[in-house]
Amino acid sequence: MKSSERVRDLGEVFTPNATVQDMLDLLPETMWVSHPSPTFLEPACGDGNFLVAILDRKLDRISEDLANGMLAAGDGVDAAQFHALEALASIYAVDISTDNIVGGTPGHEIGARSRLLTMFTEWNYEVLGRRLNDRSLVLRSANWIVEHNLIVGNMLPFDTAWKSTGRDLIPLIEYSWEPRDLSVSLSKTTLGDVIASEDAKTATMLSLFSPVGPEQLWRGKATNLSDADHVEAPKLRGPIRNGAGRH
Numbered sequence: 195m196k197s198s199e200r201v202r203d204l205g206e207v208f209t210p211n212a213t214v215q216d217m218l219d220l221l222p223e224t225m226w227v228s229h230p231s232p233t234f235l236e237p238a239c240g241d242g243n244f245l246v247a248i249l250d251r252k253l254d255r256i257s258e259d260l261a262n263g264m265l266a267a268g269d270g271v272d273a274a275q276f277h278a279l280e281a282l283a284s285i286y287a288v289d290i291s292t293d294n295i296v297g298g299t300p301g302h303e304i305g306a307r308s309r310l311l312t313m314f315t316e317w318n319y320e321v322l323g324r325r326l327n328d329r330s331l332v333l334r335s336a337n338w339i340v341e342h343n344l345i346v347g348n349m350l351p352f353d354t355a356w357k358s359t360g361r362d363l364i365p366l367i368e369y370s371w372e373p374r375d376l377s378v379s380l381s382k383t384t385l386g387d388v389i390a391s392e393d394a395k396t397a398t399m400l401s402l403f404s405p406v407g408p409e410q411l412w413r414g415k416a417t418n419l420s421d422a423d424h425v426e427a428p429k430l431r432g433p434i435r436n437g438a439g440r441h
């Protein structure tokens with residue numbers, strides 16, 4: 195809880211890690227498989243308590259599969275990094291507060307994007323012995339992913355004057371990972387399409403995207419993802435920085 199104003203205005207009360215873990219324990223083990231990595235969408239993610247816990251479990255599974263020679267992409271560091279990027283890209287989130295997603299403001303130095311990237315970087319060092327820096331292709335791909343998947347936006351379709359918030363137009367990237375050649379292809383959909391296709395489903399398990407894939411935008415090596423720069427990151431609409439009067 196960062197301030198009483200933020201609790202009042204944003205309902206900002208973050209879930210403690212022990213509760214996050216208890217909730218994730220309720221999910222079936224199949225949610226943590228390394229490939230294909232099941233998708234998650236956190237619609238009001240705060241600064242990412244659920245997101246980091248989800249990534250942590252997914253990376254743990256990749257470490258295990260690597261040790262047991264069970265990764266779909268094969269053995270070795272490149273295969274493990276491929277699946278780690280896949281795991282990162284399986285996590286989508288929205289929050290209305292720029293402070294929570296991007297951070298970098300007093301009292302909100304670390305946002306959800308940075309928390310995921312830090313975990314990703316530490317795992318590369320601790321498990322794979324790879325120290326990533328700004329020039330690392332894999333880190334540039336990871337950066338690209340969090341900028342496109344973790345979005346500042348309003349999850350409510352209408353504001354208090356019943357004006358559309360533009361939520362349904364928020365662009366989302368769908369990834370399709372190919373372990374045989376460590377490549378990925380990208381398609382673009384919208385949050386509105388995802389919500390509509392979820393509403394139409396009766397399945398008990400959410401699968402974020404519809405089986406009929408939208409138009410493909412880019413295909414290439416997973417570590418070259420940052421070359422897909424013609425795929426626009428979602429525009430920040432009416433970002434809220436609600437730190438004034440914090441105490």
Ligand SMILES: C[S@@+](CC[C@H](N)C(=O)[O-])C[C@H]1O[C@@H](n2cnc3c(N)ncnc32)[C@H](O)[C@@H]1O
Pocket residue numbers: 204205206207208209210236237238239240241242243244288289290291294347348349350
């Ligand atoms: C109760 S907190 C939960 C944060 C996180 N899910 C957790 O459990 O730690 C609610 C979050 O919703 C965000 N929020 C409030 N209204 C929103 C809206 N209309 N669209 C998206 N996010 C919103 C707030 O900024 C806040 O981070």
